[in-house]
Amino acid sequence: MSGSNITAPTQFVDAGGERYAYRRVGGGTGLPLLCLQHFTGTLDNWDPAVTDPLAEDREVILFDNAGVGRSGGTVPNTVAGMAKHTFAFLDGLGIAICDVLGFSLGGMVAQQMALDRSSIFRRIILVATAPRGGDDIMHLEKPTLAPHLANPALRGFTVLQKIFFAPTEISQAAGAAFVARLQQRKEDREPPSGPAVAAAQMAAFREWEKPPARFSELANILQPTLVVSGIHDEMIPIANSYQLAGSLPNAVLLVYPDSGHGALFQFHEEFTRLASAFLSANSAAAPY
């Protein structure tokens, strides 16, 4: 293994008038893999059990969008605004083409970027995310989510065990292991996101949920795409992944059982094995 998000130093790049925080993990012959993060997540929310195996054959680039972690600027209240910052970041690094893994909110940013500048991505992995105009996106007031978020005993990463994993013994155990892995990094950590980050990102979800036209623009994302979801995702329900698979012209859909929003963390060995195979393929078609 050639690197780890447990130890990779946080770096900074000035681009487009902002300073962005990021980390580079591993390396290899593959194109870099840009990883775009979920609601309120920072560089420290990337599970090393996912980033590190993917980094064996390619450089994995983790990125804090504007206003998140130690990145400067203000959190945009639209996905399109987040896409603009991500372009500025990549331009600042001199990266004209890469692969992308967009998780949840990050998957929306990845879709927007693919529409705005199709040459930016070679292959796309969309995990636990939704198309523009999708249904039931991040409604944290739902009875399946709200009690966990309101529980004062579930501070910091620990609430993720409840809201990213299914309410079964096996999935909850995987969630506990995930939370423990996030705490392996001891130094150079990011500040956790506060209410201002959450509010702006939530506004972006609401804007993403109500577009002028539903789904038709997905026909323009021609990249080989891998869509991944847990069958019991309460935060962004599986119907959104079914819509992505039905509307993207070149997408393989992979759904895991007994898991929720964090299926990629629960099945980190299996997910990274299949995702690496997908990224290593050179076919114009998504199946790998």
Place this chain on the structure above:
Amino acid sequence: MSGSNITAPTQFVDAGGERYAYRRVGGGTGLPLLCLQHFTGTLDNWDPAVTDPLAEDREVILFDNAGVGRSGGTVPNTVAGMAKHTFAFLDGLGIAICDVLGFSLGGMVAQQMALDRSSIFRRIILVATAPRGGDDIMHLEKPTLAPHLANPALRGFTVLQKIFFAPTEISQAAGAAFVARLQQRKEDREPPSGPAVAAAQMAAFREWEKPPARFSELANILQPTLVVSGIHDEMIPIANSYQLAGSLPNAVLLVYPDSGHGALFQFHEEFTRLASAFLSANSAAAPY
């Protein structure tokens, strides 16, 4: 490669008062893989590009149910009846446990067998099939299917290019290649199925479509299961695979783009690679 459905001899076994036709392809350390066939399909409808790679690590057993091909007896008009014959066949071969690949009608038989005798299967692959109580199962009168089936120019295997593949240039080319592969076997071929086979199997679909209770019994199929479908399947639409993934407690769902009922034949390299990995896994969980 240790065997091929292009050349494997057709064999016969007497069991439970019937004589069943079958073929054994390949071999290896894995459990045998029983392959259960689609509507009107015989041993000759198994694509060697699917059977042969799977047979590199295990014996693949192809089976003509009662009344199909050179198997004796009468085609049952229920899936449960077909399951009974399949048990008699396996008992006749002395096989107490195996893996199964059930395609379309064969996937329904596989589900019924798993419910009737759970010890019979270790791992299950269900391709282009539907749960009991599923929707829009094999309605050949649909406008997307009927004209092809009524076209006298599309005789024998050639109609499969139209009804098993999506109406795109790439998928149709894959369909033509599939039809050509089915014709590679020159000797010892099965007689094609006639109207009596079709009528009895169609009655079985109708009975399968209208069960007393929908989906709940799927909770009893605990085997690691891989559910596979083409996104544009007109014969057994994708919603049925979504229902299977949502109701089976231990199933990974894999959906291919730009393909129909015959997605496993269109993406034979990719499908057999992933299916082999799934079958080679020993985890109690389906993800592999």
